[in-house]
Amino acid sequence: MRGVVMHAPGDVRVEDVAEPKIIKPTDAIIRLSATCICGSDLWPYRGADEVSEPLQMGHEYAGIVEEVGDDVQLIKPGQFVIGSFFASDNTCEICRAGYQTSCVHREVLGTSGAAQAQRMRVPLADGTLVATPGVPDDDLVPSFLAASDVLGTGWFGAVAAEAGPGKIVAVVGDGAVGLLAVLAAKELGAERIIAMSRHADRQALAREFGATDIVEERGEAGVAKIKELTGGLGAHSVVEAVGTQESMLQAIGATRPGGHVGFVGVLHDVAITGGDIFMTHVHLHGGPAPVRRFLPELIDLIWNRKIDPGRVFDLELPLDRAADGYQAMDQRRAIKVLLRP
Known part of the structure; x- marks a missing residue:
């Protein structure tokens, strides 16, 4: 064959x-x-x-x-x-x-x-x-x-981030998993869904799947934009769907105290220090979906x-x-x- x-x-x-x-x-x-x-x-x-x-x-x-x-x-x-x-x-x-x-x-x-x-x-x-x-x-x-x-992985990312009714959800990554995490968050009842993407075709599909906002900035600028959109607090739920150091720190930074990060991107050279998470009160949950x-x-x-x-x-x-x-x-x-x- x-x-x-x-x-x-x-x-x-x-x-x-x-x-x-x-x-x-x-x-x-x-x-x-x-x-x-x-x-x-x-x-x-x-x-x-x-x-x-x-x-x-x-x-x-x-x-x-x-x-x-x-x-x-x-x-x-x-x-x-x-x-x-x-x-x-x-x-x-x-x-x-x-x-x-x-x-x-x-x-x-x-x-x-x-x-x-x-x-x-x-x-x-x-x-x-x-x-x-x-x-x-x-x-x-x-x-x-x-x-x-990719659907099951995006779904797990949203579940691990505890997306649901009344929640603001942000999705880091606009590949297939990230886009389907947007769809999952919508199906799980999220009130507002922020897709982080720089590509017009992916932004359009994210909106079709349920995204209410698009953020093109990355890194610290992306975190600042999420904070701006959420009254300075950050999202309740953030799905990390890339797997790099920058995307993981962006996801943690975009999450409000007490919020949840669901990480499903295959990790490569990601190292999180105690200082990255100790003062954030952010929950991290994820892995192979x-x-x-x-x-x-x-x-x-x-x-x-x-x-x-x-x-x-x-x-x-x-x-x-x-x-x-x-x-x-x-x-x-x-x-x-x-x-x-």
């Missing part, structure tokens, strides 16, 4: 790779209806993460189950399914508490089964995958694909066409043009690229 392989920073190729097989009796094999390029894939593409050997790429997926292992009871061939970028049993004590990305038996998708391909193996299928009520119309596939990572926790609710919202997160995909390409998709996202000519196998 065809799959995306990163050989070195900036060197992405689509080539023949091994067909996935059932390895453990808890596995499933799915035929991908769509996959995509994640903002986190740009870290190795740009050389921020080491690429020491050819690496099959992809951890976001939606598709049809083709085969299941002997121990799989809940997931059936022919179902359309979505799963998280972490495989989890969904039964251990940590999973039952809602943190499936820290499941005691977790496996990282991309190492056990790469998703930028025609087919993939999903471990712990019964705990990882959630089926839709039926095979969806094709126009819903992008939204279900978004649920496998437990997408599996939210999938049943998100699937219901998408199936019933109450939300349209698939709008973050502003470029669709065939799988064989994945290299063009990486380049478009790297150059910020696309928010997020959908690939059709």
Whole structure:
């Protein structure tokens, strides 16, 4: 089959790779209806993460189950399914508490089964995958694909920041996760949502998703603008969706005393000192999003066409043009690229 392989920073190729097989009796094999390029894939593409050997790429997926292992009871061939970028049993004590990305038996998708391909193996299928009520119309596939990572991650960022009725929410980052954190904050009932963005196309989508204000400033100037918009206090809830030192300090600085930061950007070279937080009374909560926790609710919202997160995909390409998709996202000519196998 065809799959995306990163050989070195900036060197992405689509080539023949091994067909996935059932390895453990808890596995499933799915035929991908769509996959995509994640903002986190740009870290190795740009050389921020080491690429020491050819690496099959992809951890976001939606598709049809083709085969299941002997121990799989809940997931059936022919179902359309979505799963998280972490495989989890969904039964251990940590999973039952809602943190499936820290499941005691977790496996990282991309190492056990790469998703930028025609087919993939999903471990712990019964705990990882959630089926839709039926095979969806094709126009819903992008939204279900978004649920496998960026929607669930943005949703967790908003939940971790305790976005809700009566709250002012600020979102640092205007990539797919940040934009969908705006959508999540809106769905959670936030009174006012401030999107931090310098790009007109992303600002427009943020407003469609529910943003009431746009702040273009960054760093200390961005913090000052948030304070200005909130009577000098800062936002109740701030979602950090980038993962850099500047964005994290901006998020903390934009939060009012007693407020909450939900951080979901993949962290790179972020160091927070005691002095950064001791006098702020700011709560910090985040990490790899437990997408599996939210999938049943998100699937219901998408199936019933109450939300349209698939709008973050502003470029669709065939799988064989994945290299063009990486380049478009790297150059910020696309928010997020959908690939059709």
